[in-house]
Amino acid sequence: MLIPEVSVSPPPLKQTPLYALHLGRGGKMVPFAGYDMPVQFGPGVLREHLHTRTSAGLFDVSHMGQIALRPKSGRIEDAARALERLVPQDILALPAGRQRYAQFTNEAGGILDDLMVANLSDHLFVVVNAACKADDEALLSGHLSDLCAIEPLGDRTLIALQGPKAESVLAKYDAEISAMKFMDAGARRLAGLDCFVSRSGYTGEDGFEISVPAQAAEEFAKELLADEAVLPVGLGARDSLRLEAGLCLYGHDLDPSTTPVEGALEWSVQKSRRKGGARPGGFPGADQILKQFEHGAPRRRVGLKPDGRAPVREGALLFADATSLQVIGKVTSGGFAPSLNAPVAMGYLPSSHAAPDTVVFAEVRGQRLALRVTPTPFVPNTYKR
Amino acid sequence: MTTLYTADHEWLRIEGDVATIGVTDYAQSQLGDVVFVELPKVGRTLKKTEAVAVVESVKAASDVYAPISGEVLEINDDLAAEPALVNSDAAGRAWFFKVKIADESELEGLMDEAAYRKHIA
Numbered sequence: 001m002l003i004p005e006v007s008v009s010p011p012p013l014k015q016t017p018l019y020a021l022h023l024g025r026g027g028k029m030v031p032f033a034g035y036d037m038p039v040q041f042g043p044g045v046l047r048e049h050l051h052t053r054t055s056a057g058l059f060d061v062s063h064m065g066q067i068a069l070r071p072k073s074g075r076i077e078d079a080a081r082a083l084e085r086l087v088p089q090d091i092l093a094l095p096a097g098r099q100r101y102a103q104f105t106n107e108a109g110g111i112l113d114d115l116m117v118a119n120l121s122d123h124l125f126v127v128v129n130a131a132c133k134a135d136d137e138a139l140l141s142g143h144l145s146d147l148c149a150i151e152p153l154g155d156r157t158l159i160a161l162q163g164p165k166a167e168s169v170l171a172k173y174d175a176e177i178s179a180m181k182f183m184d185a186g187a188r189r190l191a192g193l194d195c196f197v198s199r200s201g202y203t204g205e206d207g208f209e210i211s212v213p214a215q216a217a218e219e220f221a222k223e224l225l226a227d228e229a230v231l232p233v234g235l236g237a238r239d240s241l242r243l244e245a246g247l248c249l250y251g252h253d254l255d256p257s258t259t260p261v262e263g264a265l266e267w268s269v270q271k272s273r274r275k276g277g278a279r280p281g282g283f284p285g286a287d288q289i290l291k292q293f294e295h296g297a298p299r300r301r302v303g304l305k306p307d308g309r310a311p312v313r314e315g316a317l318l319f320a321d322a323t324s325l326q327v328i329g330k331v332t333s334g335g336f337a338p339s340l341n342a343p344v345a346m347g348y349l350p351s352s353h354a355a356p357d358t359v360v361f362a363e364v365r366g367q368r369l370a371l372r373v374t375p376t377p378f379v380p381n382t383y384k385r
Numbered sequence: 386m387t388t389l390y391t392a393d394h395e396w397l398r399i400e401g402d403v404a405t406i407g408v409t410d411y412a413q414s415q416l417g418d419v420v421f422v423e424l425p426k427v428g429r430t431l432k433k434t435e436a437v438a439v440v441e442s443v444k445a446a447s448d449v450y451a452p453i454s455g456e457v458l459e460i461n462d463d464l465a466a467e468p469a470l471v472n473s474d475a476a477g478r479a480w481f482f483k484v485k486i487a488d489e490s491e492l493e494g495l496m497d498e499a500a501y502r503k504h505i506a
Contacts, residue, residue: 001393001408001440001449003415045443046418236417236444309421309465311441336420336443343421365423365439 016062017157017217025225025232033130035063038234045236049338052203052241053379056163057233058224059201065133066153066211069124069144079124082147083117086139088260088283090270096121099185099198101268103260104139109285109292110256111263112139114248118185118198125185125196127158127209129250156196157217162207162241164382165229170197170208172227177208182383191220202238204245204381243344244337246303246376252314253301253332253346259285261292262348264301269293300354303376304331304345306362306369311336311343316362318347323368328353331362337378344378345371389492390501391452396476397495399486404453407480408440408471411505417442419471422464424482429457431484433491438481440471453491455484 013036022029027038038060040048051057071079080091089102099118103111113132118125128136133152140150161170170177173190177197180186185198193216201207212220224230239249248254254263272278275290283289306312311334318329334345345362353360356375361368387399394412398405413419421441431437431451438449460482464470470479486492496504 001395001412001438001447003394003412003447039444040417044417046420049443240443309468310423311421311446313446336441338443 014063016060017214018060018062018159018221021218021221022060022232027232027234030235032235033063035130037063038232040234040236041232043231045234045240046338048231048233048237049240051231052163052205052233052237053339054164056161056165056169056207056227056230057203057237058221058230059160059162059233059238060221061160061209062157062214062217063130064158065128065130065136066156066158067126067128067137067140068151068153069126069140070149070151071123072147072149074122076119076122076124078147080119082144083124084273084279084282085143086283087115087117088269088273088286088289089117090272090279091117091124092279093270093272094119097184097186099183099200103254103265103268104136105260105283105285105289106256107284108256109259109288111250111254111258111260112136112256114250114254116198116200118196120185120187120196125211131251153211155214156211157214158209158211159217159221159224160201160203160207160209161224161230162201162203162205164206166205166207167384169224169227169229170210180384182206182385191223193220199384202245202247203241204247204377204379205241206382206384240335240338243333243335243346244339244377244379245381246346246378248301248346249333258301258348259289259292259297261289262297262299262301266293296351299329299348299350301332301346302349302354303374303378304334304347304360304371305374305378306343306345306371308369309343310364310369312345312362312364312369312371316345316347316364318349318371319361319363319368320353322361322370328360339379344374346376349373388498389495390498390504391450391495392504393450393452394505395449395452397452397492398480399492402486403458403483404455404486405480405483406452408449408475409501410475413471413475416440416447416471417444419468422468422471422481424460424464425457427457427460431455431457449481451484452495453484453486453488455487457482458485459483
């Protein structure tokens with residue numbers, strides 16, 4: 001058998017401030033978005049996944065871009081109004097201390113990247129995908145510089161602590177952490193460090209993302225890992241956790257050819273930015289996106305559950321029945337769900353085939369396998385609302 | 386009884402004109418947690434080097450190639466119910482399939498255990 005390629009040489013990979021810690025903990029390193037990142041540690045993807053669901057997992061997400069948008073006027077609403085030029089979300093109404101999921105769109109309504117935006121009172125704190133961060137910084141500089149100073153926070157490390165025990169682990173440093181609700185965000189002092197903490201993540205679990213000064217990141221991560229509830233978790237389990245949670249992976253489930261409506265992300269576009277709202281449109285691709293809000297989109301992202309045990313992977317073509325030669329869609333994420341002990345997938349289907357319980361077929365190694373359209377999340381989330 | 390190995394990390398246990406075939410412990414250690422195994426149908430005639438089985442971990446699918454030609458006599462049904470056997474007992478209970486050896490000369494290019502150990506070192 002051929003063992004899958006785990007490392008390739010070109011261009012020199014960047015390292016996060018936790019690189020030495022990963023090696024010390026037995027991380028199996030792979031290239032990801034230009035960084036040398038741990039795909040798994042000793043226990044392996046399955047155990048790391050299940051440990052996160054039952055205890056707590058520590059993830060190095062510092063390859064992602066952290067950017068501060070500081071209003072030149074000193075008024076946060078000027079930064080919010082500026083960012084609304086690039087995203088279909090309501091940023092103006094985002095209260096201080098709250099975070100929101102958003103997308104940068106292009107003129108065709110497609111998604112350039114997805115991101116988190118937090119209102120930290122005097123500035124907006126934005127987290128973007130690693131592979132997009134240079135483009136995102138250029139986009140922000142190009143469109144917001146009149147009102148905002150764009151400040152990439154290269155000196156900060158982002159650590160996610162996810163799972164039912166994340167709260168008790170973090171509360172040792174600051175008991176007030178427990179009062180935070182899902183998507184609360186703010187400046188906190190933890191272990192003597194100036195941090196930004198949000199009660200969020202990308203696993204479907206309750207948990208936190210903690211932005212810490214880079215020079216202290218390794219020490220802080222070691223402290224968190226010293227708690228027996230916490231295991232380091234690699235990108236492999238991060239992917240299977242987010243897939244079970246029905247969360248999109250940019251570049252796979254979302255890309256410049258998919259709109260927020262096609263991506264089933266209508267919930268993330270507040271009424272104020274839609275037709276009839278207080279500030280309708282005014283973002284790239286608004287015509288196309290708002291038209292889709294009114295009339296629907298030709299295709300839609302759906303959850304898919306294969307009937308058998310064979311995983312149906314990204315790229316598998318979808319058909320309406322077991323024999324048809326006409327491709328109707330494609331799997332964009334697919335794999336094995338450790339919490340369900342079964343395969344799960346996501347993909348795009350025409351609206352005519354996107355209703356729950358519709359059966360479609362994927363071609364896998366020359367065979368047609370049945371999949372059922374299934375609402376996501378596949379595993380209920382445990383956010384603290 | 387002789388055990389032979391391929392460069393692609395399969396083992397073959399030769400008993401008379403029958404070869405029992407599986408993947409090596411080294412292969413499973415590189416794959417990680419195995420969650421699905423697809424085996425050829427009994428009665429299928431395999432041609433050396435064609436892809437005949439698939440091992441899937443949480444992250445990825447890997448093909449298993451026929452190390453020799455011959456008819457599939459038996460497959461290990463236990464792997465359908467318990468794919469993790471590949472991780473726990475790759476060289477034993479997690480055998481994949483048995484083949485009636487069609488051409489003894491195809492065994493000549495395979496490695497013995499010492500050569501395989503050198504191969505993965």
